[in-house]
Amino acid sequence: MTTLKVKIETLEQSMASVSEAVKASKVGKRRPAMSVLSFxxxxxxxxxxxPKRLEIVQAMTGQGPLSIREVARRVDRDFKGVHSDVDMLLVSGVIDKAEGGGIVFPYDRIHLEFDIEAAA
Structure with a gap:
């Protein structure tokens, strides 16, 4: 099962995670392959x-390449609105353009990881 992990972290935290993974690989420690998208x-x-964009992602999960028109049909929304949301998801790296046309969410699931803390 392939998972896209979505989390909230600063640029410094993100760079530290990458650095840690590189160090681990140099000493032969294998870490599970996971795609991470940070905000x-x-x-x-x-x-x-x-919410409407997550609905699009959910409709695309595990489905392979789809046309935007097909995604709009699956989420029961107009083409123009779905097209706009798909553009944002593409630019943000959540979904990809498929070889041969269409769009794809190349994961079986999405995992959201974040904490909500008390305001200071």
Missing amino acids: PSWEMLHRVLA
Whole structure:
């Protein structure tokens, strides 16, 4: 099962995670392959993965390449609105353009990982 892990972390935290993975690989420690998509804030994550966009991702999960028109049909929305949301998901790296046309969410699931803390 392939998973896209979505989390909130600063650029420094993201760079530290990459550095840690590189160091581990140099000493022969294998880490499970996982795709990670990081956002610097809850607001940015919510802007990209708003409820209607998550609905699109859910409709695409495990389905292989689909046309935007087919995605619109599956989520029962108009083509123009879905096209706009697909553009945002493409630019953000959540979904990809498929070889031979169409779009694809190349994962079997999406895992959201974040904490909500008390305001200071």
